[in-house]
Amino acid sequence: MSLGLTLNNARIDYAGHTLFRDISARLEAGSWTALLGRSGCGKSSLLRLLAGLEMSDLHQLDLATDDGQPLTDRVAWMAQQDLLLPWRRVIDNLWLGDDLRRRPRNRKLAHELLAAVGLEGREQAWPDALSGGQRQRVALARTLYQQAPVVMMDEPFSAVDAITRLELHDLASRLLKGRTVLMVTHDPLEALRLADQLLVLRPSSLPGHGAELERLPGLGAARPVPLDDPALPPAQAQLIARLRDSEEAA
Amino acid sequence: MKRLHAMRHLVISALLLLGLWQLIIAVTAVPPYILPTPQAVLEVLIEKAPLLAHHAGVTISEILAGLVLGILLGLATALALAFIPRLRRTLLPMLLISQVIPLFAIAPLLVLWLGYDMLSKVVMATLIIYFPVASTGYDGLRQTQQGWLDLAHTLGASPWRRLIHIQLPAALPALASGIRMAATAAPIGAVIGEWAGASQGLGYLMLNANARMEIDLMFAALLVLVAFSLLLYFSLDALLRALMPWHRDRLTRLS
Missing domain, CATH: 3.40.50.300 (P-loop containing nucleotide triphosphate hydrolases)
Structure with a gap:
């Protein structure tokens, strides 16, 4: 890809x-x-x-x-601010793109990516409960989840x-x-x-x-x-x- | 726990007010037809409970109907303002004008046009609620972070899905402040409407009791109105908090 x-x-x-x-x-x-x-x-x-x-x-x-x-x-876009939506839990932030496009969510991929960025077990946390580094890692996982080339x-x-x-x-x-x-x-x-x-x-x-x-x-x-x-x-x-x-x- | 704490402060405040009330009577020896004792008011409250309940029912219905209508109209206006730029130039000044017209002045007009029944009071309550909801909703919708909009763009969002998933939730905290303001203002609208001309409702009852020198009944009606207004505020506040679980600890508390 x-x-x-x-x-x-x-x-x-x-x-x-x-x-x-x-x-x-x-x-x-x-x-x-x-x-x-x-x-x-x-x-x-x-x-x-x-x-x-x-x-x-x-x-x-x-x-x-x-x-x-x-x-x-x-194209996947990642900015200086993590741009996590505070009203979505960590994992819901990953499939924001699916919800915006009415596509089915890929739960397996989301869990895998969160584990890959070291946030296994924090799937249901609110973004506000995470540190700056953790938030940026969620943003990275969201960027990867798009699977854009x-x-x-x-x-x-x-x-x-x-x-x-x-x-x-x-x-x-x-x-x-x-x-x-x-x-x-x-x-x-x-x-x-x-x-x-x-x-x-x-x-x-x-x-x-x-x-x-x-x-x-x-x-x-x-x-x-x-x-x-x-x-x-x-x-x-x-x-x-x-x-x-x-x-x-x- | 926090909620219990807030309730305790509310009870303490109420007791303090009650003590002050009793103290004024003791010090100034004001006659009961000017200022009744708390005890006398309590007696009337129990004795005339069915009468008070009947009139309270009317006023509460007016307030709730006005609240629902005002919030819906306010939201619709906020959305129209945010997404139809051409509307702004005409609608924004009208919104402001609707707010600066003194409600006291148009209350008799509304009664004249819409009758002595509930309708004129519902319209009053709607008018008083409409502005804070429309203006805070519009502000909230306007101030969506540019970064979120960029993100939605690269994620291929249609305007409608963007509204549902990004702009509306982002506007919710601001809108919630507007709805809280509206909840405290709504009873005023209904009671003004009843003063201007009505055959039932707590405002009507108070006016009537005043004319007949039944000051204790007037106070009892006032107490019922205050109790309901507080209940309305706290219920709406709890509902709004439940709608925004992520926002829970950033809201300013009343107590």
């Missing part, structure tokens, strides 16, 4: 000026892509554009899937503490294996540990073009890259320097 994506001519105009235009990128089937850039450069807008979410700004996008079928209903995540692990975040990296990279993932993040370490390729949205040298996309390779090692991997610190220092450069150029 892998699905590669090719995007071309992505453009968003916000409040009368161009956020970016002529953006192209390739998301290989089953690969993990991290999207980085300074605040306000339009990372999240680009992600929303690709996910097909409602946008009030002027926008344009040519999006091609490898199988030629539309992407609609084949493409997963788009907007800073999914930024609202939890550092240790929980590292645990979530392990969990997410294991469970999202085989999916095509696009993840917006502010965290260079997170990007380097998880991604096969890094896309940096930075100010374009062309006037009136807004931002442009720079592609950097990932570390190419096993995912997630272990914290004590010797290649990690220099790569991180390099990436931070790069992000800082792009900020100064702006």
